[in-house]
Amino acid sequence: MTARVALIVLAFALGVISEVVAQLPERLYGVVQDETGEPLYGASVYVLHHTEAGTTTDWEGRFSLSLKNITPNDTLIFTFVGYDTVSKLLSEIKTKDLIVKLELASALLGEITIEASRPIAETFSVAKIEKLQIYLNASAAGDPLRAVSLLPSSTNLDESASPSLRGSPSSWTRVYLNGVPVYRPVRNSTISGAGTFSLFNAELLKDELVFASNPPLTLGQSSAGLISLTTANKLESNQYDISAGLAHGGFLFSQKLGAESFVQAYANYQFDDWFLPVNKALAEDLKHFYTRDGGLHFVKRFGENSNIKYYGYLIDEGSDFISQQYNYTGLAKGRKKRTFHTLRYEIRSDRNVFFVNGGYDISDSGYKFGVIDSEQKEQQAYGSLNYKYIWSENLNTQIGVSDLYVKRTFGGDIPEYPFLVAPGSPIISETETEERHRVEAYFYGKWFPIEGWTIGAGVRPTIPINGQTAYLSGQLSAKYEWEKGNSLMLSGGRYYSDFVPVYDDVRHRIIRSDQIALEYRLDGEDLLANIGLYFKKERDLATERDILGLEYFLEQRFLTKFRANLSMTWAHGTEKSLGKDYPVSYLPPIFVKFGFDFQDPRLFSFGLNWQYRQGSYYTMIDGASFDPEKGGYIPSFSSEINGEQFGDYQTLNISANKLIPIGKQTIIVYITASNILDNKNEWEWRYTENYSDKSPAHYQRRTLYLGVVFKFGQVSN
Structure with missing residues (x-):
């Protein structure tokens, strides 16, 4: 005892x-x-x-x-x-x-996540852009959509944030935020819909997936490429930023709300008082601009397997700039107010994922130029129900249904004849409203038959209501991966989507695209290489386009802190209309891009980007005659459509930033210089009234921007 x-x-x-x-x-x-x-x-x-x-x-x-x-x-x-x-x-x-x-953040594709939480089609994305790449890309100016421009699949010509992928019009590319479509995802937009910057704040993003060809039908319909943006799921630490620059002031507030939730809020004001006097070449065309915008991001986690995510944004913007249409050059005035909101709820287990996406978007914009005085009001509501099931290690499936409601109203004065825009020209005053639902279902499956192989297939039919025509989009992808990060992917499909109208083309219609692409990728520890071969056949009304392209991308990281990349793209586009073949105006055959960056937060970070391409095609105006009944000169065009070409385009951009720790806080000083060599890259011709003479308008001239960010983070205890 x-x-x-x-x-x-x-x-x-x-x-x-x-x-x-x-x-x-x-x-x-x-x-x-x-x-x-x-x-x-x-x-x-x-x-x-x-x-x-x-x-x-x-x-x-x-x-x-x-x-x-x-x-x-x-x-x-x-x-x-x-x-x-x-x-x-x-x-x-x-x-x-x-x-x-600590190791430098990796910019290579592939992150470790559980299969249930990954997008089912992520395996077949062409590129994944991390937040660090957005900031180090000298052409991106810290913007998520402008960062796409460095990819070989980007065939953007207009120096905007409106992404054009593999020769398709930028208006055909679809952008999704947390599973919700965001149409016209740009600000400082022009009448064509192109915009200088996107509506998204890179600080709030987790990642950005780019599907240059055969975009996943799990998200929605796209007849070109698709970009999927996802906001952060967790906040590492509280952060409070105040930023100021040559043309802006703003703040970002990131705060944990207990162990499972956080909120982020930001606001910015852009102004031209200092920016335009410093950049006088730019001020030749840009006369005035302002932007007031802000956003709110809230994430609430209910344990490890359930969360709700909200993102809201609003903007009020305007600009005055010199524009041109045929023989009239004058001051254009644009304004826009917009707000959009997205909501996502997700619940998952080891084998099941159920998620609901919702969105609401409302905008009011106006545009004045010559006799044009137009207004566009738009409402959009979106909802989707989605379910993913992991049958086994070898098979995943996902099904869902979505409804997109759109109401657009176009009103105001437009020219009776598109080539007579000067004040005093004949006009037509009209108002047109479009209202419709687009209900769709989808099924997508991903199968791993044997080691190294992944096969994905999906269909997305429209569910016709109110007499609509039914369409069926379908796709098939196969990917083989072997040792040392090598992979080969073949994908193809037929895709239908809605045309997004603009003021001078308000006809609702369905556009179609048949695509096939072959991709090779090497994803090594310090080396990344990608080769892509693709063919697309696009149809819009009576016009067909055949696009064949070959692209190459190589990125090498060396000495830990240095990285260089080179991409080259060859593309051939033929447009067919009224029995004639001619080059696609916005698809020159050669694109070359080079990037270099150095990153050492203890010293400084530096990025350089050089881009070259051949000039775009255009149709020559070879004369004009005065029409007394119409009251103006009527241009006559060359019979050789898109038979002329602008001069070659090239630009060199640099960016640099320095982190300056002060006590327990940090100051970041940064500078960017676009088109530092001040090349006069031709954009369009500006004609005299009778078309007897013309002079070139140019893309952005040398532009300088500098700013500072004050970061207030963790406080010592």
Whole structure:
């Protein structure tokens, strides 16, 4: 009996000793370094579920963190701008003097996530753009859609954020945010629908998937490419930013709401008071602009398997700029007010994912130029129900149904004759309203028959209502992956989608595209290569286009902090109309792009981008005659459609930024210079009234922008 009691007492004593050992020290010391062992100054160190327990590293990368009232089952987080986040369980830390190494954030495709939470068609995306790439791309200016321009699949000509992929018109590309379509996803937009920047804030994004060909039918219909943007699912730490620049001021507020939720809010104001005097060449055409916009992002997690995500945005913008149409050149005035909202709810288990997407978009825009005085009002509502099931390691399926409601009203004055726009020309005053539903269902399956092989197939039929015509889109993709990151993908399909009307073309219609593409990809540790061959046959009303293209992309990372990439694209486009064949005006045959960046947050980051392409095609106006009944000159066109070509285009852009830690906060100073060589790249011809003479208008001339961001992050305890 005595022995038994002694054993019990001994066991109790050992338990007490064990508890004592498990207790954390009151203070933890350590150092944060990069891959080479260099100290990182200003890195954030905090406890996951006690964000008030945080600090930043000093000039030697050292930190001292209080662990008072912290339990051993919590997690220590290490973050630094441009580096991958590192987490460590406190219970596994066996030393009071910790050494932590952070690696530069990887920009290569592929992240580790559970299969149930990944988009089912992500395997077949051509590119994935990370947030870091958006900031280091000198052509992107920190904009998610402008960052697409560096990809070989981008055939954009107008220096805008409106993405054109593999020779298709930019208006055919579809952009989705959290599974909800966002039409005309740009601001500072022109009458054609192109816009200088997108509506999205890169700080709020998790990733950006680009489907240059054969876009996934799980999202919706697109007769060209598709870009899928996803906002962040979690917030690493609280962050408060104030930014100011040559043409803007703004703030970003990111705050955790307990362990499972967070909110982000931002607002910006853009103005021209300083920007245009500094960039006088740009001010020759751009006379005035303003933008007031803001957004709200809220994520609420219900445990590990359920969450709700809301994103709301509003904008009020306007601009005055010199424009041209036929023989009239004058001041154009544009304005727009818009707000859109997206909501997503998701619940998942190991094998099941159910998610609901919803969106609402309303806008009011106006445009004045010559006799044109038009107004467009638009409402859009979208909803979808989706279910994904993981049958086994070899088979996934997803089904869903969606409804898109659109109401558009076009009104105002337009020229009676499109070539007579000058004040005093004949006009037509009219109002036209379009209202419709588009209900669709879809089925998509992904099969892994044997090791290395992935096969995906999908169909998306429209469900006709109110006498609509039914259409069936379908696609098939096969991908083979073998050792050392090599993969080969073949995909094809037929796609139908709605034409997005503009003021001078309000006819609703269905456009069609048949596509086939072959892609090879090498995804190595420091080397990324991609070769793509594609063919597309597009149909819009009585016009058909055949597009054949070959593209190549190579990216090499070296000496840890350097990266260079080169892409080359050859494309041949033929348009067929009224029995004649002629070149596609917006698809010159050669595109060459080169990018280089250096990233060392302790010193500075630098990016350079050079782009070259041949000039676009156009049809020559070879004369004009005065028509007294119409009251103006009527141009006569060359019989050789798109038989002329503008001069070659090239531009060199650079960007640089410097992180300056001050105490526990950080200041980022940045500068960008676009078209630094001030090349006069031809854009269009501007004619005199009787077409006897013409002069070229140019794309953006040399443009300088600089700014500063004040970052207020974790506060030491």
